[in-house]
Amino acid sequence: MNTLSISNLTKTYANGIKALNNISLDVPKGMFGLLGPNGAGKSTLMRTLATLQDPDEGVISLGNLNVLTQKNEVRNVLGYLPQEFGLYPKISSEVLLNHLAVLKGITDKKERQEIVKALLYKTNLYDVRKQNLGGFSGGMKQRFGIAQALLNNPKLLIVDEPTAGLDPAERNRFYNLLSELGENTVVILSTHIVDDVKELCTNMAIINQGRVLLRGKPLQLIARLEGKVYQKTIEKNELKLYQKKYRVISEKFFQGKPIIHVIHDKHPENGFVPVKADLEHVYFSQIYGQEASILKS
Incomplete structure (x- = not known):
């Protein structure tokens, strides 16, 4: 399960906007940057890959899985950090992460505690694990978002506009965290920030108005x-x-x-x-x- 394959994907909304226009991409294991301005179709593509909406046409496969017809199987190996996500402000990161782990099927208490502890360390949140999420900074919330996305050790990780609104220090922390994740996973980083892709990704595509304009390795394109x-x-x-x-x-x-x-x-x-x-x-x-x-x- 090393490759995500997207073929002839099309999506037109009820208002007539063609968000995806015959998109085809092969995404290998590692960090893949999807770069484009706001409104380019990136989030529509991310939601489709995350099994949250269906395209009008096209095929998506993750290894041997058909993403459009085997949604439950895909969700078992999927991690997703959407552009906007809600958190319970009066619950600690440790408690909420434990709860989300139960929802993801990690029912053995000892195993769950070990996974939660490891992810809090990995995202540099262990020291604030008892603090309520309502007191977290934007960067801390994003790191918690990555922690929950990694609970099931995903084969496909989708990260949508993760550094928008972060200050330079938090952005660098997030870069360091993401850079460790692409070794054994297909990681798609969707962003309009060029530096995100330059710092992290070995492969990339540029998308605008629902079309793929260019794809390749950043250094080769430069x-x-x-x-x-x-x-x-x-x-x-x-x-x-x-x-x-x-x-x-x-x-x-x-x-x-x-x-x-x-x-x-x-x-x-x-x-x-x-x-x-x-x-x-x-x-x-x-x-x-x-x-x-x-x-x-």
Whole structure:
């Protein structure tokens, strides 16, 4: 059970929005990043993989399991941390984790206590195990979410927008926790934060408007852009002119003036300076740039 296979997945909601548009992906064991802006279809795909909703068309298999027809079997080997989840504020993490372990079928008391203790240590929550969840910070709640997702030692772990709203220190703690999980598990990290994927994932896909735009290994995708990314500081009133003349993939302001990044096969001269390609350039080239033939070749 080492691979998740998604084939021709389509989902249109009653309001006419096509959230998934013929998506096909093979997700190997390890950390897989699903990168895309808000509204790209990521959460719809995650809920479908987590057996919470059905697609209109398509097939999903996890090893020998049919995810769409063998939902109970899939749930036995699934861990899921949704984008938003509720916690009982007046219960301690230890008590709630023990309760959730019972619900997941861990009925032997001694075994359950050992699993709960190990997961509280793993998520660095053991010292606050008696504290009510209502007093937890956002990062602590996310780490508790991972603990409950790991109760059944899952073969597929789905993590949806886990670091949104976390401060840099909590984000780093979460990175360290997630990085340990991908050795024997298919882990899908769905996010709109490029750094999440850059820090953690050995494979990735970029999704927007329900379509897979690009897939591959982050370092290889970055290498395809190397020597093709340039930047220049311009005047505000020049932006549209440069957008017409060059393939501008991003712009940001520094000391009141826009700095643009462009993709070009050779040095565009005219004051542009080369910059080292990174995953943010790969992402912007797909989401905001024109058709990225450089990367898809």
